Amino acid sequence: MVFRQKLKMGAFLKSGLLVVFLKGIGAGLSFFSLVLVTKFFNKELVGQFNYLNSMLILLSSIAVLGTQDAFLKFAGKLEAEGNFYKVRDIYFKKVGIILVTSSILLGAYLLFYVFDFQILDKNLEKVLLKAFLGVFFLSLSILNFRAIRGLKQLMASEIFGNLVRYGLVIVMVYAIHVFGVYNYLLDGVILALILLATTTSLYVFRLLQNLKKDTPIHLRHKTDSNNSYGFKDIIKTSYPMTISFLTMLIMQSADVIILEHYHSFNIVAYYGVIVKVSSVTSIVLLAVNSIVAPDIAKYFYSGERDKLLSIINKSIKMNVYLTIPVLIMLFLIPKTILGFFGTAYTEAYISLLICTFGQFINVFSGSVGVYLNMTGRQFIFQRILLVALVLNLILNIYFIPDYGMNGAAVSTAISMIFWNLLAVYYVYRKDKILFFYNFK
Numbered sequence: 331m332v333f334r335q336k337l338k339m340g341a342f343l344k345s346g347l348l349v350v351f352l353k354g355i356g357a358g359l360s361f362f363s364l365v366l367v368t369k370f371f372n373k374e375l376v377g378q379f380n381y382l383n384s385m386l387i388l389l390s391s392i393a394v395l396g397t398q399d400a401f402l403k404f405a406g407k408l409e410a411e412g413n414f415y416k417v418r419d420i421y422f423k424k425v426g427i428i429l430v431t432s433s434i435l436l437g438a439y440l441l442f443y444v445f446d447f448q449i450l451d452k453n454l455e456k457v458l459l460k461a462f463l464g465v466f467f468l469s470l471s472i473l474n475f476r477a478i479r480g481l482k483q484l485m486a487s488e489i490f491g492n493l494v495r496y497g498l499v500i501v502m503v504y505a506i507h508v509f510g511v512y513n514y515l516l517d518g519v520i521l522a523l524i525l526l527a528t529t530t531s532l533y534v535f536r537l538l539q540n541l542k543k544d545t546p547i548h549l550r551h552k553t554d555s556n557n558s559y560g561f562k563d564i565i566k567t568s569y570p571m572t573i574s575f576l577t578m579l580i581m582q583s584a585d586v587i588i589l590e591h592y593h594s595f596n597i598v599a600y601y602g603v604i605v606k607v608s609s610v611t612s613i614v615l616l617a618v619n620s621i622v623a624p625d626i627a628k629y630f631y632s633g634e635r636d637k638l639l640s641i642i643n644k645s646i647k648m649n650v651y652l653t654i655p656v657l658i659m660l661f662l663i664p665k666t667i668l669g670f671f672g673t674a675y676t677e678a679y680i681s682l683l684i685c686t687f688g689q690f691i692n693v694f695s696g697s698v699g700v701y702l703n704m705t706g707r708q709f710i711f712q713r714i715l716l717v718a719l720v721l722n723l724i725l726n727i728y729f730i731p732d733y734g735m736n737g738a739a740v741s742t743a744i745s746m747i748f749w750n751l752l753a754v755y756y757v758y759r760k761d762k763i764l765f766f767y768n769f770k
Contacts, residue, residue, distance in 0.1 A: 386461050389461060460520055477537075481538070588726045605742075642696070688743030698765040701763075702753060
C-alpha cells in the first residue's frame with residue numbers, strides 16, 4: 331500500500347516537473363522575444379510592443395469572463411456525472427461568449443476611434459486599435475489552452491501555452507527584422523495570435539471529435555435536464571473568476587502606481603525587480619494548479635473524498651518540495667541574487683525578504699483558490715480577494731509615503747497572507763480539509 335502511494339506520488343511529481351519545465355521554457359522564450367525586440371527595433375517600437383502586450387492581457391482577461399477556468403470546473407463536474415461528452419457544448423458556448431464580449435469591446439473602441447475625440451495621441455490610438463483587434467484571438471487561445479487541459483491533454487496544453495505561443499512571436503519578430511519591415515512589428519504580433527488561435531482551435535476540434543467517438547454508447551445518448559448548462563449557468567460560474575483575476579491584477583499594480591506617485595522611478599525600478607524575483611516561486615504553483623484543477627472538480631462532485639484529499643495532499647507536497655529550495659535561497663542570499671541586476675539593486679534586499687515571506691505562506695497554502703473556484707465557491711473566493719484588495723490599498727496608502735518600497739512590500743505580503751489564510755480557514759470550516767502543508 332505504501333509502495334503504491336509512493337508510486338502514484340512519483341508519477342504526480344514527474345508530471346509536475348514536466349509542467350514546471352515547460353513553463354520555465356515559456357518564460358525564457360517570452361524573455362528572449364523581448365531581447366530580440368530591444369535589439370532589432372527602436373525604443374519607440376519597443377515601448378509600443380510592451381504596451382500592446384499589456385493591453386492584450388488586460389482586455390483578454392475581461393473578454394474571457396473567466397470562461398477558461400470555468401471550463402476546467404465543468405469538465406471535472408461533467409466527468410463525475412458521467413456526461414463528459416457534454417464538454418463539447420460547453421466549449422462552443424464559451425467561444426460564443428468570448429466572440430460577443432470581444433465584439434463589444436472592439437465596437438466600443440471603434441466608435442471612439444472613428445469619432446476622433448482627440449483625447450489620445452495618434453500613435454497610442456493605433457496601438458490600442460491593434461490591441462482591440464487582437465483581443466478575440468488571444469482570448470480564444472487562452473480558452474483553448476484550458477480546454478485542451480480539460481480534455482486530458484496536459485502536456486499539449488503546456489506546449490501550446492508556452493512553446494508555440496511565444497515561439498510564434500519570436501518567428502514573427504525575426505522575420506520582420508530579416509525583411510526590414512520594422513513598422514509592421516505590432517501587426518506581426520497580431521498575426522502570431524491569429525495563427526495561435528487557429529492551430530489551437532483545430533486541435534480542440536479534433537479532440538472533441540475523438541471524444542464523441544470514444545464516449546461509450548450508454549453515456550453518449552444519456553440525457554439529464556438537470557445536467558444541461560446554458561449560457562446563464564456558464565456566465566454565473568465564470569464572471570466571479572474574472573473579478574477575482576482582475577482583483578489580483580489590481581493588487582499587483584496598485585503598489586507600483588502609488589509608489590511612483592510618492593517616490594522616483596528608480597525606486598519603482600528596484601521594486602519591480604523585487605516583485606519579479608519573489609514571484610518566481612509562483613511558477614510551481616501555476617504548474618500544480620494546471621494539473622489538479624479538473625481533478626478537484628471531478629472528485630468533489632463525484633463524492634470521492636478520499637481521492638480528493640489524496641490529490642490535495644499531493645499538490646501541496648509537490649508545491650512545497652519544489653519551491654522550498656528557491657525560498658531558502660531568497661532568504662539566505664538575497665543580496666547575491668539582486669546583484670545580478672546591478673550593484674544598486676542590492677539595497678532592496680529587505681523588501682525582497684518581506685515579499686519572500688508572503689510567498690512562503692502562499693506556497694504552504696497550496697491551491698486553495700483553485701479549490702474554491704472548482705467546487706462552486708467562486709463567489710466566496712471573489713469576496714475574499716475583494717476584502718484583501720481593500721486591505722492592500724489601505725496599507726499601501728499608509729505605508730508607502732513614509733517607508734517607500736519596504737512599505738509596498740509589507741502591504742503586498744500582508745494582503746497575500748491575509749487572503750490565503752482566510753481562504754484556508756473557510757475551506758477547513760466548511761469541508762474539514764486543511765489546505766496547508768502537514769509536517770507529519
